[in-house]
Amino acid sequence: MHLGRTARITLRIGAGLGFAVIYVPLLLVLVNSLNPDRSASWPPPGLTLHWWSVAAHNSGARAALWVSVKAGLGATAIALVLGTLIAFAVARHRFFGRDTVSFVVVLPIALPGIVTGIALNSAFGTVLAPLGVGLGLFTVIVGHATFCIVVVFNNVVARLRRTASSYEEAAMDLGATTFRAFADVTFPLVRSALLAGGLLAFALSFDEIVVTTFTAGPGIETLPIWIFGNMTRPQQAPVVNVVAAVLVLLSVVPIYVAQRLSADTATSSRV
Amino acid sequence: MTTDAPTAAGRGTVRRLAGALHRMPRLRLTLLLTAPLLWLTVLYLGSLAVLFVSAFWTTDSFTSQVVKVWSTDNFHALFTTPVFRQVVLRSVGVALAVTVLCAVIAFPVAFYTARVARPRWRPLLVVAILTPLWASYLVKVYAWRLILSEGGVADWMLAPLGLSGPGYGLPATVLTLTYLWLPYMILPVHTALEQLPANLLDASADLGARAGRTFRSVVLPMVLPSVAAGSVFTFSLSLGDYITVQIVGGKTQLIGNLVYSNIELNLPMAAALGTVPVAVIVLYLLAIRRTGALNSL
Numbered sequence: 001m002h003l004g005r006t007a008r009i010t011l012r013i014g015a016g017l018g019f020a021v022i023y024v025p026l027l028l029v030l031v032n033s034l035n036p037d038r039s040a041s042w043p044p045p046g047l048t049l050h051w052w053s054v055a056a057h058n059s060g061a062r063a064a065l066w067v068s069v070k071a072g073l074g075a076t077a078i079a080l081v082l083g084t085l086i087a088f089a090v091a092r093h094r095f096f097g098r099d100t101v102s103f104v105v106v107l108p109i110a111l112p113g114i115v116t117g118i119a120l121n122s123a124f125g126t127v128l129a130p131l132g133v134g135l136g137l138f139t140v141i142v143g144h145a146t147f148c149i150v151v152v153f154n155n156v157v158a159r160l161r162r163t164a165s166s167y168e169e170a171a172m173d174l175g176a177t178t179f180r181a182f183a184d185v186t187f188p189l190v191r192s193a194l195l196a197g198g199l200l201a202f203a204l205s206f207d208e209i210v211v212t213t214f215t216a217g218p219g220i221e222t223l224p225i226w227i228f229g230n231m232t233r234p235q236q237a238p239v240v241n242v243v244a245a246v247l248v249l250l251s252v253v254p255i256y257v258a259q260r261l262s263a264d265t266a267t268s269s270r271v
Numbered sequence: 272m273t274t275d276a277p278t279a280a281g282r283g284t285v286r287r288l289a290g291a292l293h294r295m296p297r298l299r300l301t302l303l304l305t306a307p308l309l310w311l312t313v314l315y316l317g318s319l320a321v322l323f324v325s326a327f328w329t330t331d332s333f334t335s336q337v338v339k340v341w342s343t344d345n346f347h348a349l350f351t352t353p354v355f356r357q358v359v360l361r362s363v364g365v366a367l368a369v370t371v372l373c374a375v376i377a378f379p380v381a382f383y384t385a386r387v388a389r390p391r392w393r394p395l396l397v398v399a400i401l402t403p404l405w406a407s408y409l410v411k412v413y414a415w416r417l418i419l420s421e422g423g424v425a426d427w428m429l430a431p432l433g434l435s436g437p438g439y440g441l442p443a444t445v446l447t448l449t450y451l452w453l454p455y456m457i458l459p460v461h462t463a464l465e466q467l468p469a470n471l472l473d474a475s476a477d478l479g480a481r482a483g484r485t486f487r488s489v490v491l492p493m494v495l496p497s498v499a500a501g502s503v504f505t506f507s508l509s510l511g512d513y514i515t516v517q518i519v520g521g522k523t524q525l526i527g528n529l530v531y532s533n534i535e536l537n538l539p540m541a542a543a544l545g546t547v548p549v550a551v552i553v554l555y556l557l558a559i560r561r562t563g564a565l566n567s568l
Contacts, residue, residue, distance in 0.1 A: 003387070003482050011387050014379030018457075021376065022403050025414035025450065028424060032417055041422035082307040089303040093296065101304070104311050110503075111552070112511020114527050115322070115545045116315075118534055122325065122542075123318035146315050149307065177289035200405075207407050209514060214534075224409050231413060231518065244410045251406040 026248050033245035038237050055242035064226035071137060071212075071222060072205040075144035079201045080194060082145070083152025090153075091160035108147040113210030116147065121214035135217035143215035144208055148201035155197030156190055163189050196257075203254040223247075326542035337538060345543035355529070359547055362526040365445055366509040372449040373456040373505045374498050381457050385464035397461065404454040412518050415447040419519060439521035447519050448509045455508070456501035463497035464490070499559045507552045 003011070033051065035044035055061060086105060090098055108116055120143050124135060133139075167189065171181040209224040216225065227243060230236040292299050326345055329338045349355050384396040403411070418424045418436075425436025437443055467490065475485040513527030526548055533541035 007482050008387060011379055011383050015383030015387075018376055018380035018383075019399065021450065022400070022453065025411065025418060026403060026406060028417055029410060029414045039422070040417045040420045042424045042427045082310055085303045086307045089300055089307075093300045093303075095300060101308070104316065108311075108315055110507065111319075112507065112527065112545075112548050114511055114513060114530050115319075115549055118530070118538070118541060118545060119315075119318035119322040121534075122538065123314070123321055126321070142314070146310070149311070172293070177286055178292045179285065179289050203405055207409075209409060224407070227409050227413070228514065228518075231409075231416070240413070244407075244413050247407045247410045251410075252402055254405055 029241070029248050030245050033238075033241040035238075035241065038234060040237070051238035051242050055239045055246075058239050060221075060230075061223070061226060061239060061243050064221045064223045067137065067221060068206055068223040071140045071144055072202045074137075074141035075148050075205040076198050076201045078141065078145035079148035079152045080198050083149045083197065083201075084156050084190075084194065086149070087153050087156035087160060091157050092165060105150050105153050109150050113208075114214075117143075117211045117214035120146070120211065124215065135215060135220075137216075137220055139215045139217070140212055140220060140222070143211045144205040147208075147211065148204055151200045151204060152194070152197035155193045155200070159190050159193035199254045199257055203251075322542050323546060325539050326546055328539040330537045330539055335536065345540050348540070349543055349547070355544070358524050358526055358529055361441075361524075362510055362548070363551060365441070365448065365525060366506045368445050369448045369452065369509040370456075370502045370505045372445070373453050374460075374502065376449070376453060377456040377460050377498075377501070381460035381464055384457075385461045386467075393465075397458075400454055400457050400461070404458075408451065409514070411451055412447055412515050415443065415450060416519050419443050419446075439519050441520070441523045443519040443521070444516050444523055444525075447515050448512060449505075451515065452505040452508050455504035456498070459497040459501040460494060463494045467493055503556065503559060506555055507548075510548045510551060 031044065031047075032040060034047040034049065036046050036048040036050065037044060083105075086101060089095075090102060120139075121135075124133075124139050128134075128139070167185050168181045171185045172178070176184065207224060209222075209228060212222050212225055216222070221229070223243070227240060230240050292302075325337070327341050327343065329340065329342050329344055330336070331338050380400070384393055384400070388396055416439075419439060421438070423436065429436055437446070471489055471493075472485060475489045480488065511527055513525060513531050516523055516525050516528055526544065530541050530544045533544060
């Protein structure tokens with residue numbers, strides 16, 4: 001489309017404003033973590049790294065971080081197995097109800113988290129509680145895995161659709177068993193998609209707050225739950241600022257690695 | 272390496288098993304699907320089913336115990352209580368406002384990244400949009416809490432004009448939700464604009480259309496399904512949210528907050544309230560299916 005000079009300039013300004021809207025709040029979080037003042041008034045009276053060292057020794061935040069890492073690893077492991085299995089079924093087989101299967105995979109993330117949360121909460125309460133299994137880290141992992149399956153599924157299914165099954169057939173023609181063909185041919189083809197999917201699943205679990213609220217037992221506090229609980233406490237404000245800043249910096253990592261691993265996979269969307 | 276060398280008998284078994292799997296695709300499919308489908312249908316759909324059934328139960332007002340007797344009292348209350356109706360309308364209004372704002376902001380950004388920026392820069396710009404998508408939800412809300420706080424950036428910026436920021440409340444909620452879901456709108460619009468064939472635009476120009484006319488008659492109709500696809504996220508994520516409202520919403524109540532505040536005291540009522548966003552989202556999806564947007568999700 002031929003755009004006039006004015007149109008181009010207007011678009012540049014519009015896009016520039018859009019990018020500013022995206023980035024300025026995140027930059028503010030970084031700057032605010034260096035604010036010596038406890039209040040969030042702007043502009044900050046100076047800059048200090050004092051709160052960073054205070055935050056590094058905060059036992060509550062550290063404990064919550066470890067719970068988040070454990071929950072993320074557990075959920076990612078389950079999601080990797082289940083998501084990959086469905087991806088192979090959907091991409092390599094035709095069967096009745098295939099579209100329904102893809103729909104059910106997406107559902108846990110398409111419905112509001114609070115609905116998923118109370119559904120799991122009441123199910124755990126009525127089924128697991130009589131068996132003596134209370135809410136705890138285990139139920140958090142189960143809840144997170146349910147909506148992490150979709151990102152693994154998306155990544156692996158995208159890769160499988162792009163790689164023809166003829167490679168596997170060739171391996172088997174050459175005498176490889178099904179397992180051998182999988183280990184030597186199929187697995188290397190999907191490996192990076194698995195890594196990207198796993199990484200995004202971990203990031204998703206790490207960030208989840210609503211489902212966690214309803215599936216965590218007393219005493220199980222993930223990092224988002226910790227931040228949420230401390231956000232409105234003036235006493236904790238400086239430490240929350242630092243934890244938030246750390247999370248902004250860390251969020252660059254998964255997207256960068258996932259982009260490097262697989263340019264073609266569904267890093268962009270949660271569905 | 273005597274330990275990993277399988278015995279001849281063992282190798283034979285593996286070979287037979289592999290052969291069987293190869294010959295019977297149905298068996299292979301069953302093995303692939305059993306575990307994930309058990310997980311998703313029994314655990315997830317089962318939980319949802321229990322939740323929706325419990326919407327028809329009631330709570331004894333004296334003992335706070337759930338009474339498992341079928342009744343439509345909760346839904347009756349839902350439709351007749353003015354507060355509920357207000358909150359539902361407000362929630363849908365917020366979700367629509369967020370969607371419209373996202374679309375309005377997304378368009379120039381996506382148009383720039385897809386068609387105006389130098390081709391070399393385009394992938395980088397897309398990454399620049401993606402990165403904040405993966406920044407923590409809570410941190411993004413927190414950022415807006417800082418901006419909108421008393422004496423925060425918003426007040427500081429508006430002070431020279433003699434104004435003050437909106438503070439915490441309904442406008443803050445709409446603003447923050449728009450910020451949260453903006454990337455979900457920019458990305459599909461960017462993809463659609465990128466795939467727009469250049470010769471269509473040339474043809475339009477050859478036929479004498481100016482940029483504005485080309486935009487209205489060629490670009491917009493072709494990009495609209497993607498806007499609709501993006502709106503599925505902006506709409507449904509806004510409708511179910513209650514954390515953002517709690518952090519920057521002041522006294523604002525949305526449907527998510529109602530569900531949340533009823534969970535402890537009256538789970539059946541919470542379940543009935545929870546069916547509202549689900550029903551609205553399903554209706555929204557059905558309405559949007561006409562545009563063909565769901566195929567581009």
